Amino acid sequence: MNSLNRRGLFYALEQDEKRKKGSEPKVILTSFLAVLIPSAILLTLPVFSVTGLSFTDALFTATSAISVTGLGVVDTGEHFTLSGKILLMFLMQVGGLGQMTLSAVLLYMFGVRLSLKQQALAKEALGQDRKINLRKLVKKIIIFALVAEFIGFVLLCFRWIPEMGWTTGSFYALFHAISAFNNAGFALFSDSMMSFVDDPLVIFTLAGLFIFGGLGFTVVGDLSSNWRKGFKHLHLHTKIMLTATPTLLLVGTVLFWLLERSNPATMEGLSIQGQWLAAFFQSASARTAGFNSVDLSQYTQPALLVMIVLMLIGAGSTSTGGGIKVSTFAVAFVATWTFLRQKKHVVMFKRTVTWQVVTKSLAIIVVSGALLTTAMFLLMLTEKAAFDRVMFEVISAFATVGLTAGLTANLSEPGKYIMIVVMVIGRIGPLTLAYMLARPEPSLLKYPEDTVLTG
Numbered sequence: 001m002n003s004l005n006r007r008g009l010f011y012a013l014e015q016d017e018k019r020k021k022g023s024e025p026k027v028i029l030t031s032f033l034a035v036l037i038p039s040a041i042l043l044t045l046p047v048f049s050v051t052g053l054s055f056t057d058a059l060f061t062a063t064s065a066i067s068v069t070g071l072g073v074v075d076t077g078e079h080f081t082l083s084g085k086i087l088l089m090f091l092m093q094v095g096g097l098g099q100m101t102l103s104a105v106l107l108y109m110f111g112v113r114l115s116l117k118q119q120a121l122a123k124e125a126l127g128q129d130r131k132i133n134l135r136k137l138v139k140k141i142i143i144f145a146l147v148a149e150f151i152g153f154v155l156l157c158f159r160w161i162p163e164m165g166w167t168t169g170s171f172y173a174l175f176h177a178i179s180a181f182n183n184a185g186f187a188l189f190s191d192s193m194m195s196f197v198d199d200p201l202v203i204f205t206l207a208g209l210f211i212f213g214g215l216g217f218t219v220v221g222d223l224s225s226n227w228r229k230g231f232k233h234l235h236l237h238t239k240i241m242l243t244a245t246p247t248l249l250l251v252g253t254v255l256f257w258l259l260e261r262s263n264p265a266t267m268e269g270l271s272i273q274g275q276w277l278a279a280f281f282q283s284a285s286a287r288t289a290g291f292n293s294v295d296l297s298q299y300t301q302p303a304l305l306v307m308i309v310l311m312l313i314g315a316g317s318t319s320t321g322g323g324i325k326v327s328t329f330a331v332a333f334v335a336t337w338t339f340l341r342q343k344k345h346v347v348m349f350k351r352t353v354t355w356q357v358v359t360k361s362l363a364i365i366v367v368s369g370a371l372l373t374t375a376m377f378l379l380m381l382t383e384k385a386a387f388d389r390v391m392f393e394v395i396s397a398f399a400t401v402g403l404t405a406g407l408t409a410n411l412s413e414p415g416k417y418i419m420i421v422v423m424v425i426g427r428i429g430p431l432t433l434a435y436m437l438a439r440p441e442p443s444l445l446k447y448p449e450d451t452v453l454t455g
Contacts, residue, residue: 029428036066036424039091048084056416063420065091067427068320070185070290070402071393073409073416077188085171088186089178095427096182096213096320097145141217145181148212152177155205180209183321185290185402193281197293198274203281210289211249214315215241237327239349241316244326248310252283255306265298286310288321290402297406301388304405308392311401312368322400322426324368331361372398375422382414383407393419398426 036059042048043058053061057073064071065088074080080088153173161169172188179186189195196202212220222238231239257279260267267275281293286307299307314323335346335358346353375394376387383390385407393407397419411419 032066032424032428035091035094036062039066039087042087043084047081048087049080051079053079056413060416060420061088062091063423064402065184065186066095067400067423068092068095068182068184068288068322068402069397069400069423069426070179071397071404071408071419071423072186073411075190076186077190082171085175085188089175092178092182092184092186093145096184097142140221144217144220145213148209149177149181152180152205152209155201159199159201159205176206177209180206180289180291181213181320183210183213183288183290183315183319183400185285187291193291193293194295197278197281198270200273200277203277203293206289206291207281207284210284210287210291211245214287214289214319214321215245216316216319219316236349236351236353237317240327240330244330245316248287248313248326249280249283252286252306252310253280256282256303259300259303259306260294263298263300263303266294282307283310285403286401287313288315288323288399288401290396292403296403299405304388304392307403308395311395311399311403314399314401322398324364324399328361328364331358332365335361368398371422371425375418378418379415382412382418383410394422397422400426 040055040059040062043062044053044055046052053074060071060073063069076085076088153170156173156177157170160172163169164172175186175188178184187193193202193206218235219238219241222235226233231242234242253276257267257275260279261275262268267278270278278293281291282296285291285293287310296304296307312323313329314325315321317325317327330348331346331353334348334353338346346355346358372394375398376390379385379390379394380387389405389407392403392405395401396403400423408419
């Protein structure tokens, strides 16, 4: 009897281990869908939209909001009622904060208790010490987000209240502050920010929110704790972000100005100040923000390519932005340079990057490339559009950017569902991959090494 009991006990433990395996990605996906599906159903109701939405369009809009992408098949400002716009703000906030904390915020909001393993993984992914209380960490992140959004809200109020009145002006300021900080890209103006292309207050306020939201809480937390000690005392991730972010912004700004300043359909008619503001804004917005101050459908081919590269790189890890992430790109670039120089170790800022991190970065890039290729192939089967437009739109959806070259508004029914899946994967995929790669299973078995001819 005892032996049977023991066997039963051992068997139960084995089953439990199998059941738990891969549970984290399921929790993430379930929490995402738990918000997405009810929100899509709500958006079909007359109280949320002026003329009503089909379920497909409602699902597309809800996915775009909670994945903080910003792609829209309808005009946000004209089509949605006040209730609909408030619902979109809620979804953008939940989506942005949920990604920022590796779904911890989202899970806590719905009363889902995290296991100790899940908490450890979340803390590791956020670059935090395991002794830190995750609930307190989540609260700090929410406070930081709300403070940043409030500052943006106040600054935008100075611009729009005198023009629109207290009620409308303050609502527009709040909506765009939330949308900008969460890198969502939803705008209540039909032309996004094209009307404010030469307005420094609007441009710099929104760009500041993009950048702070895209840096990630880890960077901001590290800066707030160690800025007095100097740059060398910061974490390696923070150093990478503080170096790469301004570099990408500068390179993007200069390239956009050089490529588009003579384009009569975009920047040629602007003043020198307006041209530089437009170039800077698009460089910042390409990092998954999704606003545009010039007509992107009129961009030249080289400028579109620059935009595509910036969108794919995206924002920082543990941020409101998407893409493959700046740190992933930086590690892969330095690792490649290290290999070409025939060095043994990947070194950044006098710190050695582990091969596990290098492998993880390369895995994210390869998986992302495979997903993008598949999505582009399927979209070219369903849509009658040029390859460059398809590529731009798919990468914009995958990197949760929300910029459009004009294809999204004319998508067919199958094309909309393809883009919905791309947006979900773009938001959930890298997150899930991070969970899966965070704890590789140890193996005692090692096969003999052999050579493979490459290159």
